[in-house]
Amino acid sequence: xxxxxxxxxxxxxxxxxxxxxxxxxxxxxxxxxxxxxxxxxxxxxxxxxxxxxxxxxxxxxxxxxxxxxxxxxxxxxxxxxxxxxxxxxxxxxxxxxxxxxxxxxxxxxxxxxxxxxxxxxxxxxxxxxxxxxxxxxxxxxxxxxxxxxxxxxxxxxxxxxxxxxxxxxxxxxxxxxxxxxxxxxxxxxxxxxxxxxxxxxxxxxxxxxxxxxxxxxxxxxxxxxxxxxxxxxxxxxxxxxxxxxxxxxxxxxxxxxxxxxxxxxxxxxxxxxxxxxxxxxxxxxxxxxxxxxxxxxxxxxxxxxxxxxxxxxxxxxxxxxxxxxxxxxxxxxxxxxxxxxxxxxxxxxxxxxxxxxxxxxxxxxxxxxxx
Numbered sequence: 001x002x003x004x005x006x007x008x009x010x011x012x013x014x015x016x017x018x019x020x021x022x023x024x025x026x027x028x029x030x031x032x033x034x035x036x037x038x039x040x041x042x043x044x045x046x047x048x049x050x051x052x053x054x055x056x057x058x059x060x061x062x063x064x065x066x067x068x069x070x071x072x073x074x075x076x077x078x079x080x081x082x083x084x085x086x087x088x089x090x091x092x093x094x095x096x097x098x099x100x101x102x103x104x105x106x107x108x109x110x111x112x113x114x115x116x117x118x119x120x121x122x123x124x125x126x127x128x129x130x131x132x133x134x135x136x137x138x139x140x141x142x143x144x145x146x147x148x149x150x151x152x153x154x155x156x157x158x159x160x161x162x163x164x165x166x167x168x169x170x171x172x173x174x175x176x177x178x179x180x181x182x183x184x185x186x187x188x189x190x191x192x193x194x195x196x197x198x199x200x201x202x203x204x205x206x207x208x209x210x211x212x213x214x215x216x217x218x219x220x221x222x223x224x225x226x227x228x229x230x231x232x233x234x235x236x237x238x239x240x241x242x243x244x245x246x247x248x249x250x251x252x253x254x255x256x257x258x259x260x261x262x263x264x265x266x267x268x269x270x271x272x273x274x275x276x277x278x279x280x281x282x283x284x285x286x287x288x289x290x291x292x293x294x295x296x297x298x299x300x301x302x303x304x305x306x307x308x309x310x311x312x313x314x315x316x317x318x319x320x321x322x323x324x325x326x327x328x329x330x331x332x333x334x335x336x337x338x339x340x341x342x343x344x345x346x347x348x349x350x351x352x353x354x355x356x357x358x359x360x361x362x363x364x365x366x367x368x369x370x371x
Contacts, residue, residue, distance in 0.1 A: 002053040004072065004090045006079050009057065014080070016072060017055035018090075022046055024057050028331045031113055031222060031341060036105035038144040040064030043071075045102055047109065047344065050355075052102055053090045067144035070094040071101065101144060104137040107358055112227055115342045116258050118300070119233030122345050123367060124259035127228075129360035210244025214315055219335055220254070224321035225270055230302065231255035232342070234335060239274075239318050241308070250274050251305040254320055256297060268322055269302075270295045275317040276308050295320075 002018050009015045009025060017023060022033045024042040029035070032047035036054075040063035043054040054071070058064045061080060069077035073091035092098040107130060116124035138145055219234040230236060236255045241248055252272040274291040289309065295302035308316070348357060349365040357365065 002051065002090045003087055004053065004076060005085075005087050006076065007085045012059060014058045014061060015056065016058070016068070016076060016080070016090075018051060018053055021049070021051070021055040023055050031334060031337050034102065034105035034109045036101060036108065036145070038064070038067065038101070039146060043101060043105065043144075045105060047106075048340070052095075052099055053092070054102065054105075067097075070143060071098045097141060097143060100137055100140040103356075103358075104134065104141055104145065107134045107137060110358060110360070113222065113341065114227070115222075115232035115338065115345050116227070117231050117233040117236070117342070118258050119231055119236055119255060120342055120346075122232070122342065122349070123364045124228070124257065125358070125360035125364055127259075127360075129363060130358065133359050210242040210247075210249070212240050212242050213248070215240035216315055218318065219338065220320040221326065221334070222338060223331075224319075224326035226268060226322065226325060228257050228259050228261070229264060229268065229322070230260075230270060230320065231257055232338070234338060234342075237318060237320055239316065241316065248308045248310065249305055250291070250308050250316060252293070252295065252303065252318060252320070254295060254302040256300050256302060260297070262297065264297065267324075269297075270320055270322050272304055273319040273321070274306065274308060275319070276310075277314045 004016050004018050006014065006016050013025070015023065015025075022029055022044050024035055024044055026033075029044075034045040034047055036043045038056075040060040041056055041058035043056050045051070045054045056064070056068075056071075058080075061083075065077065065081065068080055070093050071090075073089070073093050076088050076090055079086055079088055110125060111127065111130045111134070114125050115122055215238070217235045217238040220230060220237050222232065231254070233255065237252070238254075239250060239252045241250050243249075252274070254270065254272075271292055271294050274293070276291075291306050291308050293304040293306040295304040347353065348361055
């Protein structure tokens, strides 16, 4: 049994939550937050917490009463009906539906945040298997989730920064049914390179266009791009700056996602923004103008190049994003959280955990050795 706190939050909102469980009202929910829209409000769990009792933010208590007793038990349901804030003991009256709700939230999370990476050897999940399982779980959770909410149970406001997530499946981004499985020349896109083929994230050979003055690699903000486009590895982005005939050129390459389709719609194609620091006459350098470039899919990488002013004395700052996707003001560096999610995903495919795999995870685990 779990202790939960029933309290009033913002005007018109009631919260039922165990200690330290993330809420959808948090200023910047982490990448590891599972969210499900339910009748009368939203439920949330932590990905890394085995606790099956969620946090709830309710905006319609009367509508939520039909499922609160099943998820939290009679004591909590009675206190909610009486509008009586208190610390209470949650004991789900129906454990199977309560567990199915978390599993549904996890399936939605996986459809958006699963860290598919050729570099890290994490295969992509089959989006059709995910959609099928989400449909079955939605039917099991009909007491709390209606059909429309179940289809987009983790949808959040991508532009506000308050809901750092997006609709779940590739169909939401026009990457599935409207896109052929084969590229424009009929080449198969179902097989990508192996992890060892990407030792330095498409770092490439020396440029023949001049002297290479700087190069490096790094990750990208997962909030800024839909799934199925970029490799989720922390070294998926590589860049180099070359100098020839007094002109500096930056080239950016990003490894494509293992399940990236060849015909990505134009509005979902990634861009790179380059910010450089230029020498100054004073003790400090000065910021140069940002340079933005579209990236084009060539082989298994998204690439682009652009001229930059002067000769940068420090490594440029590279930001990869899809225009209009993600919060305007990204959270602080989340590389540690991304790495923890990668470890979680590898464990799901290679270890026996207490939580049953999704069907898409089982299929990915069976093909993992050949990835």
